[in-house]
Every structure is written in C-alpha cells, then in structure tokens.
Amino acid sequence: MNFVILYGTESGNAETVADDLVDELSADNDVQSIDMTDVELDTLTADAFYLVVCSTHGDGGLPASAVPFAEVLDAEQPDLTGIRYAMFGLGDSSYETYSRGSERIDERLTALGATRVGDYGRHDASDGSLPNDTALEWVRNLVAGLDADADADADLDDVAAVAR
Numbered sequence: 001m002n003f004v005i006l007y008g009t010e011s012g013n014a015e016t017v018a019d020d021l022v023d024e025l026s027a028d029n030d031v032q033s034i035d036m037t038d039v040e041l042d043t044l045t046a047d048a049f050y051l052v053v054c055s056t057h058g059d060g061g062l063p064a065s066a067v068p069f070a071e072v073l074d075a076e077q078p079d080l081t082g083i084r085y086a087m088f089g090l091g092d093s094s095y096e097t098y099s100r101g102s103e104r105i106d107e108r109l110t111a112l113g114a115t116r117v118g119d120y121g122r123h124d125a126s127d128g129s130l131p132n133d134t135a136l137e138w139v140r141n142l143v144a145g146l147d148a149d150a151d152a153d154a155d156l157d158d159v160a161a162v163a164r
C-alpha cells in the first residue's frame with residue numbers, strides 16, 4: 001500500500017510519531033512523511049492512503065506547521081473526493097479544547113470531500129503515556145482493518161467473476 005503521513009506539529013511530538021509510523025509501515029508498504037507546511041495540493045492523490053497526525057496548540061488551535069496547510073485548503077477549496085485518510089490527534093485532556101487542532105484539519109478534509117477511514121486515534125499527554133506508543137497501536141489496528149476490507153473486496157470480486 002502507498003501511505004503518506006501528513007504531520008502538523010509545534011514542538012516536535014507529531015513529527016516523532018510520523019517517524020515511528022514510517023518505521024512501522026515501511027517493511028510492507030511505500031511510506032513517506034511530509035510536514036503539512038510542505039504539502040502541495042496538486043500532489044494529493046486517491047492512489048495514496050493518508051495518515052494525518054496533528055497536535056493542538058494555543059487554546060484549541062492548530063500547531064504552527066499545520067497553519068499553512070489549513071490556509072491553502074481554505075483559499076483553494078480543492079475537491080478532495082476520492083482521497084482517503086485516517087486521523088491521529090495529539091493533545092492534552094486537561095484542556096477543554098482537547099485534540100481540537102486535529103479536528104480542525106479533519107473537518108476541513110471532510111468538508112472538501114475526503115473520506116475518513118477507521119478509528120480517530122488520539123493521544124492524551126495528561127496520562128503520561130508516549131504518543132508514539134499510542135500511535136503505533138492505532139496504526140496496527142487501522143492497517144488490520146484496511147487489510148480485512150481489501151480481502152472482503154477481493155472475495156466479492158471472486159464471487160462476481162464466478163457469477164459472470
């Protein structure tokens with residue numbers, strides 16, 4: 001599978017999560033990791049599956065590196081129909097705006113036609129766990145679900161072929 005990780009960070013945690021996701025997935029997949037600051041809209045493709053990893057800063061705001069991406073989405077309003085992605089938010093539940101920054105990106109992607117797949121992963125910094133551990137567990141479950149969906153699709157194709 002072709003995975004593209006888009007990370008938005010302010011103090012580096014989401015980037016280290018992205019690095020660990022690359023390590024986790026690269027044995028069996030094509031994987032690249034891109035800071036949201038560097039995303040060019042015309043490179044977004046339905047041929048990839050996107051893993052969006054984004055923290056929250058300020059009071060429920062976007063982390064610095066996600067701001068240009070959000071701004072270009074707002075300005076260009078691209079049609080993202082066919083784009084599939086999964087979300088992982090980093091935050092701290094001691095804030096009332098827990099994980100809101102990631103949700104701001106998620107809402108934009110969905111509004112522009114992209115489809116979120118799988119469970120919305122979240123890491124809560126207030127519980128003392130490492131975001132990397134939570135993210136690895138999340139991505140393993142996600143990939144298992146994607147593999148199961150692909151197997152089910154293949155079975156349906158086989159049934160259709162037999163019926164023809």
Ligand SMILES: Cc1cc2nc3c(=O)[nH]c(=O)nc-3n(C[C@H](O)[C@H](O)[C@H](O)COP(=O)(O)O)c2cc1C
Nearest residue numbers: 009010011012013014055056060091092095098099
């Ligand atoms: C100044 C500051 C403000 C924060 N504001 C929020 C917030 O409003 N909501 C939230 O869920 N987490 C908030 N956090 C927690 C961060 O999202 C969390 O520490 C995350 O792991 C940081 O990831 P990053 O290093 O990739 O930016 C804040 C952290 C800091 C240091």
